[in-house]
């Protein structure tokens with residue numbers, strides 16, 4: 001009996017055999033938290049020279065600062081050593097290239113099910129959204145001014161990260 005997870009569990013067996021990250025604690029060793037998109041082209045740790053143990057990573061479609069992201073950042077800042085926060089949307093993001101109606105059309109075509117009741121959170125103006133997201137972190141009552149918060153754009157074609165705000 002095969003399962004769709006067999007290859008992944010086999011890979012994990014090898015991973016666990018060579019696992020050396022023992023005595024890890026859950027703090028962000030480099031003091032970093034990143035909010036970024038779920039896009040599979042993005043390697044959040046690799047793009048800034050970090051490795052497991054160094055950073056808190058929060059991902060969602062578009063890399064938006066949602067209320068769940070803010071909760072993660074508050075926990076990170078006060079309990080997990082986070083003192084630098086990067087908000088990282090990216091070029092050629094599906095959440096910015098399609099509007100809500102277009103994405104719903106694609107979803108309904110792919111699934112055969114009406115998805116119009118679901119809010120997708122498409123991003124009409126990526127630059128404006130990034131500025132608003134950075135502001136919502138900086139102005140959060142539970143995130144002190146001592147935390148550095150930056151908004152960056154990641155280029156999926158070059159790997160380059162550029163600070164916007």
Ligand SMILES: [Zn+2]
Nearest residue numbers: 037039062093
């Ligand atoms: Zn994206």
